[in-house]
Each structure stands twice: as C-alpha cells, then as structure tokens.
Amino acid sequence: MILPNDFDAYCFDLDGTIYLGDKLLPGVKETIQIIRKTGKKVLFITNSPTLTREEGKMRLQQLGIAAELEEILTAPYLAGLYFSVFEPDATVFIIGEEAIRTELRNFSIQTTVDPMKATHVLAGMDRSFTYNDLQFAMDAVRNCRNFIITNPDSSCPVPGGFIPDTLSLAKAIEVASGQKISKVIGKPDTFYSDQMVGLLDVDRQKILVIGDRLDTDVQLGKAQGFATCLVLTGISSEADVESTGIRPDYVIENMTNLFCSIDEDAMVEGRDGGLVGSCQPDPLNEELLG
Amino acid sequence: MILPNDFDAYCFDLDGTIYLGDKLLPGVKETIQIIRKTGKKVLFITNSPTLTREEGKMRLQQLGIAAELEEILTAPYLAGLYFSVFEPDATVFIIGEEAIRTELRNFSIQTTVDPMKATHVLAGMDRSFTYNDLQFAMDAVRNCRNFIITNPDSSCPVPGGFIPDTLSLAKAIEVASGQKISKVIGKPDTFYSDQMVGLLDVDRQKILVIGDRLDTDVQLGKAQGFATCLVLTGISSEADVESTGIRPDYVIENMTNLFCSIDEDAMVEGRDGGLVGSCQPDPLNEELLG
Missing domain, CATH: 3.40.50.1000 (HAD superfamily/HAD-like)
Structure with missing residues (x-):
C-alpha cells in the first residue's frame, strides 16, 4: 500500500x-x-495532443482540481519546447489541432501550410483529418528533413470506448511517404x-x-x-x-x-x-x- | 531482349x-x-482499388486499347470474388470507393454501414477518407472477425507524383484498433x-x-x-x-x-x-x- x-x-x-x-x-x-x-x-x-498547458489548467479547474500552469505538461507544450531547444530555425508543417499551433506560436516557431516549404513535419491527433491532409503530409514528409510526432499513443480513452490518436494518423503518413518517424516527443x-x-x-x-x-x-x-x-x-x-x-x-x-x-x-x-x-x-x- | x-x-x-x-x-x-x-x-x-472490371475496360478503351472484360483483373473484382468463394455469408463494413461496393454487389455479398453489425471489414483506398471513417473502421475492426484489405500498395503513381493508397489507410486502422490485417487480396x-x-x-x-x-x-x-x-x-x-x-x-x-x-x-x-x-x-x- x-x-x-x-x-x-x-x-x-x-x-x-x-x-x-x-x-x-x-x-x-x-x-x-x-x-x-x-x-x-x-x-x-x-x-494529449489537443491541449495547451493553459487549456489543461482550465479543464482541471472546471472539474474542481486547482493547478498551477507549471504543474502541467502537455504534448503540444512539449513540442513547442522541443523545437525551441533543438530546432529553433525550423519551418514546420503541422497535422494537428489548434493546441499544437498555439504552443508552437508561444515558442515563436515558424510554421507553413505549404508542404514544399517545410523543413519539418509535426503530426498529432487531428479530429478533422482527411485524405487531402494525408496527401499534403505525405508530400511534406517526402520533401522535409524530419518527421516528428507529438506522442506515441495509438488510441485515446473516451466515455464508452476509444478514439484514434496520433500514432494511427502518423502510421498512415509514414506508409504513404515511405519515410520513417524520426522523433516521438511525448511520454x-x-x-x-x-x-x-x-x-x-x-x-x-x-x-x-x-x-x-x-x-x-x-x-x-x-x-x-x-x-x-x-x-x-x-x-x-x-x-x-x-x-x-x-x-x-x-x-x-x-x-x-x-x-x-x-x-x-x-x-x-x-x-x-x-x-x-x-x-x-x-x-x-x-x-x-x- | x-x-x-x-x-x-x-x-x-x-x-x-x-x-x-x-x-x-x-x-x-x-x-x-x-x-x-x-x-x-x-x-x-x-x-487499383477504385476500378471495377467494367470501368477498367472502359478506361483502356478511352485510351485506344481494346480489351475483353475477361482480360481485366482489378482489386475490387478480386475482393468480390474472394468473398463469394471463401466468405459468402459475410456482412462487410467497407472503407473504400464505389468500385468496391459495386463489385461486392455484383457477387451478392452483404454489406453494412453499422460498425457493430460487420463480420468483416474490407478496406481500400478512399479519396474521401476522414477521421470519422477511421473511427468507424476502428470500432468495426475491434468488433469483427477479420480485417481484409483489397491491395498492399502504400502509394499510387499519378502525374507529377504519388497519392496515398490502401496500405496507408489500412495501417491507420490497424494501429488505432490494435488488430492486425488478416488478409491482403491483391498482388x-x-x-x-x-x-x-x-x-x-x-x-x-x-x-x-x-x-x-x-x-x-x-x-x-x-x-x-x-x-x-x-x-x-x-x-x-x-x-x-x-x-x-x-x-x-x-x-x-x-x-x-x-x-x-x-x-x-x-x-x-x-x-x-x-x-x-x-x-x-x-x-x-x-x-x-x-
């Protein structure tokens, strides 16, 4: 015990x-x-690739758990931190939700929506992911230096079951592009x-x-x-x-x-x-x- | 020579x-x-998971190549044939385009859009694939007996490059569901x-x-x-x-x-x-x- x-x-x-x-x-x-x-x-x-640190704090607060910003680590925050430490000059093509964009912006990391201009691709769970996103990500990964993912989770628990998480989308991109994931940021x-x-x-x-x-x-x-x-x-x-x-x-x-x-x-x-x-x-x- | x-x-x-x-x-x-x-x-x-035999014949004809129906094998046709030979009583949940549905119908194979009613999942390239499809396919694969794919191609050549093919989408479903692909029908x-x-x-x-x-x-x-x-x-x-x-x-x-x-x-x-x-x-x- x-x-x-x-x-x-x-x-x-x-x-x-x-x-x-x-x-x-x-x-x-x-x-x-x-x-x-x-x-x-x-x-x-x-x-979770869909939470900023700030959103994590608010979510806990809504559920009656008080927490300081410094008591919260999320995959998008870690991704922003990772780029600021190791790849500050990167131009990042993102597959993912708003939280990833927000945290990269917080760390002043440059992003692009043009697959041919990316030096790095960063992928996280994206609940609005489509075949066109897969096509763009495939092109970007074939063209860029490094394919990085926010977290290695294949699925995420939700009430009544599971939903597909980052690794699921990342594997589609990996197979289509023929290029391996080079870095996994999360736990x-x-x-x-x-x-x-x-x-x-x-x-x-x-x-x-x-x-x-x-x-x-x-x-x-x-x-x-x-x-x-x-x-x-x-x-x-x-x-x-x-x-x-x-x-x-x-x-x-x-x-x-x-x-x-x-x-x-x-x-x-x-x-x-x-x-x-x-x-x-x-x-x-x-x-x-x- | x-x-x-x-x-x-x-x-x-x-x-x-x-x-x-x-x-x-x-x-x-x-x-x-x-x-x-x-x-x-x-x-x-x-x-190609997007061609019936009939469409293959027409496509060749349009390009000036005459061919009999019996001179053409496509993945959707083979999928229909496969089910009619080995799984005639299957109820199939499909990820894929119209060609797959048409060929399964030609072989009188039952299909469903309810992930919980499927005995088999059949996946092929789908250019309108979304995260919701991935979610449905994941639920269906977790619930069904066999996860089958039309062909093992990771990408398909098109003018100017490549587009993601069946194996790319199938890997996303495999990872999200935690269940392995059990059969690949194509070459x-x-x-x-x-x-x-x-x-x-x-x-x-x-x-x-x-x-x-x-x-x-x-x-x-x-x-x-x-x-x-x-x-x-x-x-x-x-x-x-x-x-x-x-x-x-x-x-x-x-x-x-x-x-x-x-x-x-x-x-x-x-x-x-x-x-x-x-x-x-x-x-x-x-x-x-x-």
Missing part, C-alpha cells in the same frame, strides 16, 4: 487517469486533496521525463507516476527510475501487464485505491514483491480528508 | 505501366499491337495469381508480368514462376532493385523498350545473367507494326 509520505512527488496522467470525457474519475478529487494537504508536489503529465521519451525532473526537483525514486497506459506512463517511469502505478480506468488492463511484460510497481482499480489498506481478496504483485490492489480506505487518509 | 514469341501471355499492370493519369505511357499502344498481331494472350492486372497474393493462371491457361514460365512495382508485380511473378519485367515509368526505380533485392528478369526504361535490340550503353542484368535495358526497336517488331 502507499502512504502519502512514501513519495515526494505524484505525477498523474489525465485521460483515463484523472478524467474520462468531462467526468472526473472516482477518488481523484480526494487523492489530490490528500497530496496537497501533506505538502507533496503534484504534476499533471498528459500526451515515454526522455525529453518528457527530463522536463518532469527539472520541474519537480526531487530524487527520482521519490517520484510516483500514476497512469492508465503501460507503454507510455509506466514505461516512462521504469526507464527513468520513477515508481509507477497503473490505474485500470483507461487503456491498459491487468491482462496487458501479463502480455506486455511491463510491470508497474502498483496496480489499482481506480484512484480511490491509491492510498488505502490492502484487500486480501483482490491483489497483484507490487513493487517490493509484496501484494497490492483493490482495498479499503486507510484510517490515516480518512483523517487527512477530514 | 524479348521477342513476342518468347512468351504465350503478357500481363500488364495499369497505373504507372500502361497509363499515368489520363495519358498512355510511351510505347504501350505499339507493344499491345505487336502482342495482338502475334496472337499471344494479354491480361491487365491492376491492384502478390496467390489468390490473385491463381485467377491469372486460371484465365490464361498457359504454362507459368510462358507468362511475362510487366509492372512498375517490385513489391507487387515483380514479387508476384517471382513467387509464382512467371517471368518478370520492371518498367521504370511508375513507383520503383533501378536503385530499388538494389536496395530491396527483388530482381526482375528484365528492367526497361519504358514500354518502347519491351521488344527491341539492346543498346550497349544502358544495360542491367537480365533473366539469364545477360544484359538488357534501354534499346533500339527491333526490325522484326517494326515489321509487325507495319
């Missing part, structure tokens, strides 16, 4: 972890309250974790990453020496833990189970070889919630 | 081999004339070559396949014991022969070089280890053309 003092920083994915569509997931509000009350750090880390890339560590300024082993995806959230934690917790409210299932071999330190059914006593009847192997899982609220945490 | 009597049947790809957009490619008309005059068999074999699949052999009724080694793609046309020929000729007017280049290791028996610059004397200055390794390539018209063929 986890007690709030076990870690110095708690990093939460958003879609499928904090909320699903426009609904907070169970136990999220109480969990954040406990962390805030114990004075631990919080970071919201999403690969689990080290560019993402480096920003997390920079913002948090605590020991890596005192960071807990909580997310619904094994291949992004948990993978990032494992590669970076963070502790990891899979929450089963989004993409990945307990069966996926077996089939992928990506083993988080903790697996919880939903966020009400993050800080709680162990239920002996529903457990999986935890960080130290011990067992964790679906459980009862801990009296200590009950007290913190008041 | 090839003489018209060297083979009993000549099988021509269409896009990038016979025509590009609405223009016949050089030497095509004369080459077909020679074959017709010598009484050899002709088959037009295209992976180089054996279902395609079996139809060719059935229609031609000649020895395999007396069949010459002429096409612009190493991975479909030439690959099909090599797997099936047909002779193969790559024409450099479409997708694949001479450099691709080196990089892929798929070695056609003949490589010609364009169709004017199919029946001709060797030009010693521009040659590549041919079928028997000899050299063929860019060349001068043969007096015998000149005579046949009258």
Whole structure:
C-alpha cells in the first residue's frame, strides 16, 4: 500500500487517469486533496495532443482540481519546447489541432501550410483529418528533413470506448511517404521525463507516476527510475501487464485505491514483491480528508 | 531482349505501366499491337482499388486499347470474388470507393454501414477518407472477425507524383484498433495469381508480368514462376532493385523498350545473367507494326 509520505512527488496522467470525457474519475478529487494537504508536489503529465498547458489548467479547474500552469505538461507544450531547444530555425508543417499551433506560436516557431516549404513535419491527433491532409503530409514528409510526432499513443480513452490518436494518423503518413518517424516527443521519451525532473526537483525514486497506459506512463517511469502505478480506468488492463511484460510497481482499480489498506481478496504483485490492489480506505487518509 | 514469341501471355499492370493519369505511357499502344498481331494472350492486372472490371475496360478503351472484360483483373473484382468463394455469408463494413461496393454487389455479398453489425471489414483506398471513417473502421475492426484489405500498395503513381493508397489507410486502422490485417487480396497474393493462371491457361514460365512495382508485380511473378519485367515509368526505380533485392528478369526504361535490340550503353542484368535495358526497336517488331 502507499502512504502519502512514501513519495515526494505524484505525477498523474489525465485521460483515463484523472478524467474520462468531462467526468472526473472516482477518488481523484480526494487523492489530490490528500497530496496537497501533506505538502507533496503534484504534476499533471498528459500526451494529449489537443491541449495547451493553459487549456489543461482550465479543464482541471472546471472539474474542481486547482493547478498551477507549471504543474502541467502537455504534448503540444512539449513540442513547442522541443523545437525551441533543438530546432529553433525550423519551418514546420503541422497535422494537428489548434493546441499544437498555439504552443508552437508561444515558442515563436515558424510554421507553413505549404508542404514544399517545410523543413519539418509535426503530426498529432487531428479530429478533422482527411485524405487531402494525408496527401499534403505525405508530400511534406517526402520533401522535409524530419518527421516528428507529438506522442506515441495509438488510441485515446473516451466515455464508452476509444478514439484514434496520433500514432494511427502518423502510421498512415509514414506508409504513404515511405519515410520513417524520426522523433516521438511525448511520454515515454526522455525529453518528457527530463522536463518532469527539472520541474519537480526531487530524487527520482521519490517520484510516483500514476497512469492508465503501460507503454507510455509506466514505461516512462521504469526507464527513468520513477515508481509507477497503473490505474485500470483507461487503456491498459491487468491482462496487458501479463502480455506486455511491463510491470508497474502498483496496480489499482481506480484512484480511490491509491492510498488505502490492502484487500486480501483482490491483489497483484507490487513493487517490493509484496501484494497490492483493490482495498479499503486507510484510517490515516480518512483523517487527512477530514 | 524479348521477342513476342518468347512468351504465350503478357500481363500488364495499369497505373504507372500502361497509363499515368489520363495519358498512355510511351510505347504501350505499339507493344499491345505487336502482342495482338502475334496472337499471344494479354491480361491487365491492376491492384487499383477504385476500378471495377467494367470501368477498367472502359478506361483502356478511352485510351485506344481494346480489351475483353475477361482480360481485366482489378482489386475490387478480386475482393468480390474472394468473398463469394471463401466468405459468402459475410456482412462487410467497407472503407473504400464505389468500385468496391459495386463489385461486392455484383457477387451478392452483404454489406453494412453499422460498425457493430460487420463480420468483416474490407478496406481500400478512399479519396474521401476522414477521421470519422477511421473511427468507424476502428470500432468495426475491434468488433469483427477479420480485417481484409483489397491491395498492399502504400502509394499510387499519378502525374507529377504519388497519392496515398490502401496500405496507408489500412495501417491507420490497424494501429488505432490494435488488430492486425488478416488478409491482403491483391498482388502478390496467390489468390490473385491463381485467377491469372486460371484465365490464361498457359504454362507459368510462358507468362511475362510487366509492372512498375517490385513489391507487387515483380514479387508476384517471382513467387509464382512467371517471368518478370520492371518498367521504370511508375513507383520503383533501378536503385530499388538494389536496395530491396527483388530482381526482375528484365528492367526497361519504358514500354518502347519491351521488344527491341539492346543498346550497349544502358544495360542491367537480365533473366539469364545477360544484359538488357534501354534499346533500339527491333526490325522484326517494326515489321509487325507495319
């Protein structure tokens, strides 16, 4: 089981972890309250390619979760930061929604709608994507230096199912153009974790990453020496833990189970070889919630 | 060099081999004339997912090439045939253009626009493809028994460049749904070559396949014991022969070089280890053309 003092920083994915569509997931509000009350750090880390940092803050606020701008990392923000650090002179052709354009503008990165003028193509999920966009992106990728994508997610959890995410559109562009994706910006890339560590300024082993995806959230934690917790409210299932071999330190059914006593009847192997899982609220945490 | 009597049947790809957009490619008309005059068999074999057999015949006719319906194989026709042979009771959700719907109707295969009612998903190039189609296809593939595609082409040659073809859209669906493509109907699949052999009724080694793609046309020929000729007017280049290791028996610059004397200055390794390539018209063929 986890007690709030076990870690110095708690990093939460958003879609499928904090909320699903426009609904907070169970136990999220109480969990954040406990962390805030114990004075631990919080970071919201999403690969969503359709959110600016500002929009992420507003979205959380609307759901009753207060957060500072500096407590939020989104894929479009990271993409803007990436170009400003490594490719400040790029001219970028974008497949993606407004959030990507906004964050690149915030970092003063030049963009173009002419496939033949692009030095880089940046692709993220685009819910208005068409065959013509695919054609333009194909031409741009064949013509440019680097094909970069905001995040490696194949689908995104929404109420009642999933919607196609960045990797799905990116693979269409990759196959049509015959050119490989050269860089993936979002989790689990080290560019993402480096920003997390920079913002948090605590020991890596005192960071807990909580997310619904094994291949992004948990993978990032494992590669970076963070502790990891899979929450089963989004993409990945307990069966996926077996089939992928990506083993988080903790697996919880939903966020009400993050800080709680162990239920002996529903457990999986935890960080130290011990067992964790679906459980009862801990009296200590009950007290913190008041 | 090839003489018209060297083979009993000549099988021509269409896009990038016979025509590009609405223009016949050089030497095509004369080459077909020679074959017709010598009484050899002709088959037009295209992976184009946007042509019915009837439309293929009309398209050739408009360009001055006469052909019987039985001399034309297209991916939508083959898809209809495939379902009628192997999955006659299927209910098919289609991503693709009208040609696919028409050929499935010709074979009395049931189709649906409801992703949840499909037993099979059939995908082909669709120039009106949108993110919503991707979403529907993703749901249908997650729900159905088999995900089938009309052809494995990643792009299609058009005047001035290329457009995204079936495999590009199919990969987006594959990644979003997390389900693999289970069957590819077009060249180089054996279902395609079996139809060719059935229609031609000649020895395999007396069949010459002429096409612009190493991975479909030439690959099909090599797997099936047909002779193969790559024409450099479409997708694949001479450099691709080196990089892929798929070695056609003949490589010609364009169709004017199919029946001709060797030009010693521009040659590549041919079928028997000899050299063929860019060349001068043969007096015998000149005579046949009258």
